[in-house]
Amino acid sequence: MIKSTRNRWAMRLLNVFLFLAIFVAVGRTLGDPYYWVNDALADKLANLLYGYGKVGAEEIDDVYFYIDVVSVIAITVVLHLIVVKLIIRLRNSARQR
Numbered sequence: 001m002i003k004s005t006r007n008r009w010a011m012r013l014l015n016v017f018l019f020l021a022i023f024v025a026v027g028r029t030l031g032d033p034y035y036w037v038n039d040a041l042a043d044k045l046a047n048l049l050y051g052y053g054k055v056g057a058e059e060i061d062d063v064y065f066y067i068d069v070v071s072v073i074a075i076t077v078v079l080h081l082i083v084v085k086l087i088i089r090l091r092n093s094a095r096q097r
Contacts, residue, residue, distance in 0.1 A: 018083065023076045030075075033068040042067065 030036065046055040046063045 015084070019076065019080050022079050022083065023072065026075050026079065027068075027072045030068070030072060033064045033071075037064060037067050 042060055042063050043055070045067070046059050049063065050059045
């Protein structure tokens with residue numbers, strides 16, 4: 001029982017490290033959000049979040065940060081699910097041989 005509990009915790013820890021590695025890789029690959037986010041979109045989101053007429057440079061920077069974090073997390077979740085399914089499929093095919 002102790003061995004299976006340790007194995008379960010080890011697998012969970014590896015899963016977290018895999019997610020963090022993919023997160024860092026995606027974040028570094030996407031680069032600066034100022035290059036790939038439309039200025040009009042950032043302005044509209046800033047007006048939606050902070051109210052019309054109350055948007056300054058700091059609020060625009062915050063919106064770029066929020067867009068960057070949300071997009072990196074979304075892409076990371078999708079990639080993580082794909083990688084985990086591939087690993088499970090490979091492990092199952094190796095066991096059947």
